[in-house]
Amino acid sequence: MSAAAADNAPAQKAAAIVPAAIVVDHAVKRYGSFEAVKDVSFTVADGEIFGLLGPNGAGKSTLIRMMTTLMPITSGRAIVAGHDVAKDPNAVRRVIGVIPQALTSDPDLTVEENLSIYAKLYSVPRAERAKNIAEVLEAVDLTQWRGAQTKTLSGGMRRRLEIARGLVHNPEIFFLDEPTTGLDPVSRIAVWEMLDNLRRTRHLTMLLTTHYMEEADKLCDRIAIVDHGTLVALGTPIELKHSVPGANVVEVHFDRESEEWQKRLEGMEGVTSVQAESAGFYRVLTSSGSKTTMQLVELAASLGETLTSLSVQNTTLDDVFVHYTGRQLRDEQVKPPAFTLPPRPGARP
Template identity: 50%
Template structure:
């Protein structure tokens, strides 16, 4: 049995009295594309930042590639790539220059840098614009460049926080296609957060759904849909596993008020 590439044991993170991530237990095998879904504020970004060594857990443990994210943070950083929600490419540099900086940061040997950069640009279909300033790129091109930056060193795990947020549908599909090619060629595990259910259905082998810091369901999109009902779709499964007592009361109250108003109006 293969050792998990990512392991979480009672992983938690608090900000003062607020519990952002509440005792998560999950394991992800090598080569899997795994999605973490949830509404705004569910705790997705906090999880990915802990796994990428950007935030220390308040309690519990996590390992990436067998290395503890706190005790062996430097070792973890050497085997991962990370693409945050925020812009990470420098618009005043060319695409090639951005990749050159990252090649140095990743300690890629000088003799290999030009080839790695050339191959990454070609792989992400950016060769033709590699000498253009990044501020002239479209949103989809910038995202592909950021993925190229994070994979120059051929990481064992690639973390993507909302990889296609804000992109138009055509650009989003282009990023999906590049990620599928990347995973097929290098076999890296991909751990992504997303708000787009169709993105999770297309890219992910399995997904976990988060609600208020807890994992409420985990499985393939098809399994989660089936768990809700024989004819349920993935959107209905997501709604089911992200509801809570507050939202249910809100829906009840809203329905009640609507019906009362309709009754008064005849």
């Protein structure tokens, strides 16, 4: 061990004994006979921004609902800020803020009224309410809109209001289910900056789900990828990118579409996967971007073909996502459990 590393050892030890903010331990959720979450385990460190990624229907919202006491766990445990969600749900509710996937602020109330109702629901003492509301409005940059009716806000402002509402009782742990879905790129970046700022100024731990890989890459310290209710990968964005075979992505567009491109590309040295994106356009994962590029140019020249475009990039989180979850659409629907209504009085059988 180097001297510098030895000097750091006590600090690292101290950091290691800070209890995890969230522990999910062999969690299972069954809806009837359908298992939506299958034996998932992970921990989120204090002060961390943790991302849950996965295709539609993977089980992300179900995991959030279990961690936030909105739905009972079928088996396994979830411990949030030291409290077991099954044994002490009220203690959990006091220390968490939740932004659900759907917008839930009341459109007919003003911004301030929406915040005030929440503060009362969370029993924030009257003396602190006005101060907390002013602080969260400032944090999400909505102070000048405090008197506006919520239905008059833009999508980005409405999302910021939802974030403010989740913070009005000063939670320690913040759960956000798709906080930027439907926002334009500028509003999305504004929300990222806001969340990063909040984490630092309020020392919040955050667990968020997103379908935007760039968002996860920029914002999250660690990422878990779930698919079909199972955790399929876990690590920092860099670790996940390194875990995918092929360090570079070469995007190539042939002027002419031909059935042989796919096979030829797959046969090249160092190439680990080839995805056909559209006619003549391929995304090639390779261990050496420069070698593959040279080979492609030579191939095109030898066949008298034209390359319309050619680019080399490092592996992105999109590649990681596709590697771990595949490319099939997840449109399968689960039938809701059958309920039998009692017959109406007088109804014929």
